[in-house]
Amino acid sequence: MDWDKLRIFHAVAEAGSFTHAGDKLSLSQSAVSRQISALEEALSVSLFHRHARGLILTEQGETLNRTVRDVFSKLALTEAFLSESKEKAAGKLKVTTTTGFGNVWMTPRIGRFLLQHPDITVTLLLEDDDLDLGMREADVAVRMHPPHQADLIQRHLADFPIPIYASADYIAEHGEPKSLEELHAHKLLGFHGWHPPLPNVNWLFDVIRDTTGRTATPYFEVNNLPALATALSSGSGIGSLPLYVASAFPKLVKLMPDLPVPSIEAFFVYPEELRSSKRVSVFRDFLLAEIAATRHHHAMAASLV
Structure with a gap:
């Protein structure tokens, strides 16, 4: 052939x-x-x-x-x-992650990685559905759940909480709810799509139903978390967002801060064959350093409130 x-x-x-x-x-x-x-x-x-x-x-x-x-x-x-140098990381690196994490968190930071490693070229694939790393659809992935394939190596990156948010403008016009029961009187925004990027993306609607005994109906739904954050930031209503998305929208205000909220487990995932790859290891270390810096920034901001 x-x-x-x-x-x-x-x-x-x-x-x-x-x-x-x-x-x-x-x-x-x-x-x-x-x-x-x-x-x-x-x-x-x-x-x-x-x-x-x-x-x-x-x-x-x-x-x-x-x-x-x-x-x-x-x-x-x-x-x-063959293209990777033994002395330094070099070559192509194909990365995949969810649209929300990729758009809002990873893309603004990728320039720093490229400056630190000018011999690496990166292709970023944003997919809410998992690409097959075993079939080389991507080299590495940042996933918001543990990998389903047993032959993949995983490294826990972070736990991201999913608080409730609204814009300051929305609160000024409609008031700030202090309980889940009060949310029934507000416009609630949620995620809708065939491939949810997170296992508990609409947790707020579940906890409202379980706590109050009444079903809450979304006033607006969209199949993209950055778009949902934009709608919330523009004053369209109240909804829950992962911290890594909400932190990019300064107009958002966290509601009911004492209410326990679920978290997303983020994992760095790659095939066994790439265990010794320098490109993979330096990218993993970069993500861990950026997450640590982000966590420190949020801690400092919280201490000033």
């Missing part, structure tokens, strides 16, 4: 169309189609079902794609190891 044809086949299988694969490979749609037809002819099997809405792998195509994905992931890992 021709390696170049296999590379094109893999791109088509992942993209689901000749056109999208061609865009990724900088090839025309017709050139990609010819290569796939040539591969099918050489193997004497059909690799794709072709229909108006795109391409679907045949059973033989699925078998070939599983093997090709594994081979190319191992090649990518080998390339990364």
